[in-house]
Amino acid sequence: MKIMNMVNAINDALDIKLKEDRGVIVYGEDVGVEGGVFRVTEELQQKYGKERVFDSPLAESGIMGTAIGMAVAGLRPVVEMQFCGFIYPAFNQIISHASRMRNRSRGKYETPIVIRMPYGGGINALEHHSESMEAIFGHIPGLKVVIPSTPHDAKGMLISAIESNDTILFMEPKRIYRAIKQEVAEGKYTIPLGKANVVTQGTDVTVVAYGAMVREVQRAMVMAKEQGISIELIDLRSIYPIDRETIAKSVKKTGRIITVTEGPRSFGVGSEISQIAIEEAFLSLEAPPSRISGFDTIVPLPRGEYHYMQDPYKILYEIEKIVKY
Amino acid sequence: MTIFNEYDPIKKQIFRIMDDDGKIINKTWMPEIDNERLVKAYKDMLFSRIADLQIVSYQRQGRIYTYPPNYGQEAISGAAGAIIKDRDWMVPAFREIGTMMAKGVSLKEIFLYYMGYEEGSNFKNAEFVLPVSVPIASQLIHASGIGYAIKYKKEEKVVYAFVGDGGTSEGDFHEAVNFAGVWKVPVIFIIQNNQYGISTPVRLQTASESLAIKSIAYGVKGIQVDGNDFFAMYKTLEESAKACLAGEGPILIEAVTYRKGAHTTSDDPSRYRTKEEEESWEKRDPLKRLKNYLISKELWSEREEEKLIPQYREEVDRQFIEAENFGPYPKEDVFKHLYADMPDDLLEQMNQYDRFLQWKETKVNNKTT
Numbered sequence: 304m305k306i307m308n309m310v311n312a313i314n315d316a317l318d319i320k321l322k323e324d325r326g327v328i329v330y331g332e333d334v335g336v337e338g339g340v341f342r343v344t345e346e347l348q349q350k351y352g353k354e355r356v357f358d359s360p361l362a363e364s365g366i367m368g369t370a371i372g373m374a375v376a377g378l379r380p381v382v383e384m385q386f387c388g389f390i391y392p393a394f395n396q397i398i399s400h401a402s403r404m405r406n407r408s409r410g411k412y413e414t415p416i417v418i419r420m421p422y423g424g425g426i427n428a429l430e431h432h433s434e435s436m437e438a439i440f441g442h443i444p445g446l447k448v449v450i451p452s453t454p455h456d457a458k459g460m461l462i463s464a465i466e467s468n469d470t471i472l473f474m475e476p477k478r479i480y481r482a483i484k485q486e487v488a489e490g491k492y493t494i495p496l497g498k499a500n501v502v503t504q505g506t507d508v509t510v511v512a513y514g515a516m517v518r519e520v521q522r523a524m525v526m527a528k529e530q531g532i533s534i535e536l537i538d539l540r541s542i543y544p545i546d547r548e549t550i551a552k553s554v555k556k557t558g559r560i561i562t563v564t565e566g567p568r569s570f571g572v573g574s575e576i577s578q579i580a581i582e583e584a585f586l587s588l589e590a591p592p593s594r595i596s597g598f599d600t601i602v603p604l605p606r607g608e609y610h611y612m613q614d615p616y617k618i619l620y621e622i623e624k625i626v627k628y
Numbered sequence: 629m630t631i632f633n634e635y636d637p638i639k640k641q642i643f644r645i646m647d648d649d650g651k652i653i654n655k656t657w658m659p660e661i662d663n664e665r666l667v668k669a670y671k672d673m674l675f676s677r678i679a680d681l682q683i684v685s686y687q688r689q690g691r692i693y694t695y696p697p698n699y700g701q702e703a704i705s706g707a708a709g710a711i712i713k714d715r716d717w718m719v720p721a722f723r724e725i726g727t728m729m730a731k732g733v734s735l736k737e738i739f740l741y742y743m744g745y746e747e748g749s750n751f752k753n754a755e756f757v758l759p760v761s762v763p764i765a766s767q768l769i770h771a772s773g774i775g776y777a778i779k780y781k782k783e784e785k786v787v788y789a790f791v792g793d794g795g796t797s798e799g800d801f802h803e804a805v806n807f808a809g810v811w812k813v814p815v816i817f818i819i820q821n822n823q824y825g826i827s828t829p830v831r832l833q834t835a836s837e838s839l840a841i842k843s844i845a846y847g848v849k850g851i852q853v854d855g856n857d858f859f860a861m862y863k864t865l866e867e868s869a870k871a872c873l874a875g876e877g878p879i880l881i882e883a884v885t886y887r888k889g890a891h892t893t894s895d896d897p898s899r900y901r902t903k904e905e906e907e908s909w910e911k912r913d914p915l916k917r918l919k920n921y922l923i924s925k926e927l928w929s930e931r932e933e934e935k936l937i938p939q940y941r942e943e944v945d946r947q948f949i950e951a952e953n954f955g956p957y958p959k960e961d962v963f964k965h966l967y968a969d970m971p972d973d974l975l976e977q978m979n980q981y982d983r984f985l986q987w988k989e990t991k992v993n994n995k996t997t
Contacts, residue, residue: 328780354780360810365769365803372773375758376717378780380773392799399763400770406965407759409750413968445966468968497971544971 304486309479312454312487313343313419316461317381319491321351327465328373329356331366331383331419340385341421341480367393367418371400374414374470381465387422387474388431401470402445416470417461421477422450423515423565424612427605434602435514435565438572440472441542447471448542449496452479452517454487456540459494467496476514483518499546501553505535508622509553511576512563513539516613520563523618532626542572550576551583558589559625563613568596590628593621631657631867632849632879637840642852642884645859648912650920652859659863663927665710669858670918670928671936673706676726677915678940679735680889683742686948687893695742698723700856700888703914704820707861711869712788717756717778719771719789721764723820723887727788731757735944739951746961747954756785764825765795768804768817775813775878786872787815788865794825796842797833805880809846814872816865817880820855822887827900840882848878855883856914859921886912959985 307315320327329344329351335358338345348356359366363384370380384390390397397418404414424433440448447469451457457475464471502517503524512520517538524534535553539546554560560580562573577592595618597611634657635643645654652658661669680699686692698705701723709730712718718731725738732754741748741760749759761767771789778785795801796819808815819839823830836842843850849871853864861883868879886909890897897906922928963978964970970978 328776360803360806362803362806364766364800365772365807368766368769368800368803369773369776369807372719372770372775373777374773375770376774376777376781378777395763395766395800396769399766400761402966404759405967407746407749409746409961410965411750412758447967544973547973547976 305489306484307454307487308481308484309451309454309457309475310341310343310481312458313461313475314345314347315487316458316465317344317347318350320381320462320465321347321355323491324379326377326379327355328378328380329383330359330380332361332385333358334383339383341477343419343475344383363389363391363393364396367396367401370416371396371404371414374416375404375412379415379465381417381419384418384420386432387420387434387436390420397440397446397470397472398443402443406445413468414470415468417464417473418471419473419475421480422474423476423478424602424608425478425515427608430604433608435597437474437542438566438570441572441575445470447496447544448474449540450474450476450514450542451540452476452514452538453483454485456494456500456538458487459492460496460540462491463493463496466493471496474514478515479518494540497541497544497546499540499549500538501535501549502538503534503536505533505557507533507557508559508561508625509535509537509550509557510561510563510618510622511537511539511550513542514565516563516565519613519615520618522615523622526615526619527622530623532622534622539572545575545579547579547583550579554580554584555587558587561593561595561618561621561625563595563618564597565613566597567599568594569599571596590625593625595621631864632851632871635851637838637843637850637852640837642854643860643864644854644857645863646857646917646921648917650917650924652921657860657863659859659866661862667922667927669706669710670922672709672726672730673702673858673915673918674933674936675940676702676705676729678937679725679944682941682944682948683739684889684893691948691952692739692742693744694892694894696722696892697889698725700909700913701820701822701885702726703858703861703918704818704855704883704885707858707865708788708818710862711865714755715785717758717771717774717785717787719758719767719774719787720760721767721790721792721795721820722760722762723792723822724790728754728757733757734947736947736951739948740954743951743954745954745957746965765791765798765800765804767791768795769800769807771815771817772804772808772811772813775808775815776811779811779813784873785814786869786877788818789815790818790820792825793819793821793823793830793839794828794833795819796839805842805846805848805878808878809848812875813877814875815878816868816872817878819880819882820885821882822885824887824891824901826891826895838882840880843880846880848880849876850880850882852882852884855885856912856917858914858918885914888913
């Protein structure tokens with residue numbers, strides 16, 4: 304065991320896979336010499352050479368498209384999009400090719416690619432650096448979208464993602480890159496993708512969150528507990544495929560469900576989870592499913608961001624409401 | 629001295645070996661091809677043209693969906709087909725059936741694709757050929773990535789990547805050539821400048837003096853070639869492959885040609901180009917030029933051609949009918965190729981659909997009885 308934050312844990316996962324599999328190639332803007340703007344790839348170039356860990360030209364479509372070419376030719380590229388707001392030039396390559404190549408060729412070609420990308424708000428950043436647009440990507444057939452919430456999960460999930468033969472968008476909650484430290488097992492372990500994690504068992508309300516929102520819910524839970532409310536916290540881990548079973552089982556038990564997400568509300572992940580609760584546990588529901596989310600607005604610049612972001616009080620407010628319904 | 633020095637795009641000189649009548653006008657760069665291979669290349673181009681014209685007529689009969697014909701551009705696809713090796717990669721746009729067939733893609737598979745079966749892109753006897761890419765120029769970036777993999781694995785391979793003149797306006801064209809240039813990877817980018825992107829003429833695509841001249845800005849070798857001149861195309865591709873294998877890639881080739889047919893079977897070129905223009909290009913037809921050369925060397929004759937054409941038509945028909953009889957499209961095929969393992973949720977969607985189909989069957993049966 305070793306104490307790690309999420310940056311260390313992701314770096315460790317990359318290190319393990321680079322060492323183990325010569326097909327793994329890590330590149331993106333500034334990931335080589337500098338080790339990435341968040342230092343996630345620090346020292347990997349020194350360790351594995353400029354052929355395997357390197358700085359690409361500043362062009363997201365180029366990064367994504369070349370990864371597709373490398374993947375069909377037998378490599379396992381792990382590319383970095385520097386910030387979530389810069390992924391859109393690569394969107395065409397993701398939605399038009401990476402997510403379709405296997406289907407288009409009836410399985411002849413696969414695209415085992417991991418797209419790593421920091422996302423989410425709460426770090427006082429410039430425009431385009433704070434969005435949480437997982438729902439857009441969850442809507443793309445052929446793509447998987449996963450989000451860890453702890454250093455332990457980040458390491459195990461990233462190793463699974465690199466070993467998968469699918470294209471996986473691995474979204475990293477940058478707000479908690481360094482905020483959470485925990486003991487992380489040394490060496491290789493994997494966490495299966497597509498399975499949610501029941502973080503805390505509870506009886507009154509199911510709260511589903513992921514990424515940086517898990518910690519916010521945990522803070523709200525401390526206050527809820529003082530009021531005698533027992534929360535079952537589910538860390539979704541995977542946006543797509545979504546773990547219907549874990550959600551259904553929990554809602555059948557508690558009869559109430561709240562989703563906590565950072566992105567805009569409409570057509571969001573919260574809406575999808577609410578629908579799952581209705582389909583799978585309609586007769587157990589004691590209250591309408593509730594969505595805590597960003598507004599259907601642009602994320603405000605740092606001075607106004609707190610209006611938009613979720614915090615323990617916003618969560619507690621909804622918990623009180625759903626219990627009293 | 630190489631063709632890339634002599635025909636440096638900055639000199640604004642198009643590389644030609646044969647004139648419009650099939651006479652050799654540039655002996656210096658005449659490639660060495662043995663007669664057997666040369667005749668085979670011609671026959672392959674002829675087969676491609678016959679197939680093309682026949683597909684257009686199938687489409688008119690409602691037996692195949694939209695199809696983008698190749699005719700007029702056979703020398704590019706044909707020369708690439710004659711040069712490309714089994715081990716090489718081909719990254720097509722969608723007007724390169726000659727090269728695809730040379731790589732081992734069957735006409736039947738091409739038919740299947742345009743009849744609406746993904747199975748047509750699951751090439752049974754062709755390795756290292758990507759499926760047709762519909763979003764213009766986006767495939768070129770894949771070629772640069774494949775080039776990186778080749779270089780990384782130290783393989784003796786070259787990537788042949790195709791795009792049209794319109795595609796050079798896309799950002800992905802720029803990113804692809806730029807990445808390939810920075811990485812110095814073995815990719816031959818072949819621009820089939822057939823003068824039109826659907827209806828838009830090439831002069832509305834760029835203020836550059838040529839498409840080949842763009843290579844200079846990327847720091848890569850480039851050349852403008854008469855794309856209807858089989859020998860010039862052959863020589864260019866031969867030298868390009870050699871340069872790539874020597875680590876001097878990538879190469880950007882502008883092959884100047886003319887799309888004799890419509891953009892696709894849904895298009896009507898009379899809306900945007902004149903009969904005079906079409907006729908002026910007729911004189912430069914790539915098949916006619918090579919045929920004239922072959923006849924002048926007594927390597928080919930009209931009689932042989934007349935004998936061959938009905939055989940080719942029959943072969944095209946045979947493969948077309950095979951494709952027509954390919955059979956139903958099972959529902960599982962909609963679902964099973966999205967992921968390495970089908971997610972539970974997707975499996976459930978398939979099962980739900982199955983229950984609907986069963987319900988529908990009973991419903992429809994009850995109605996008819």
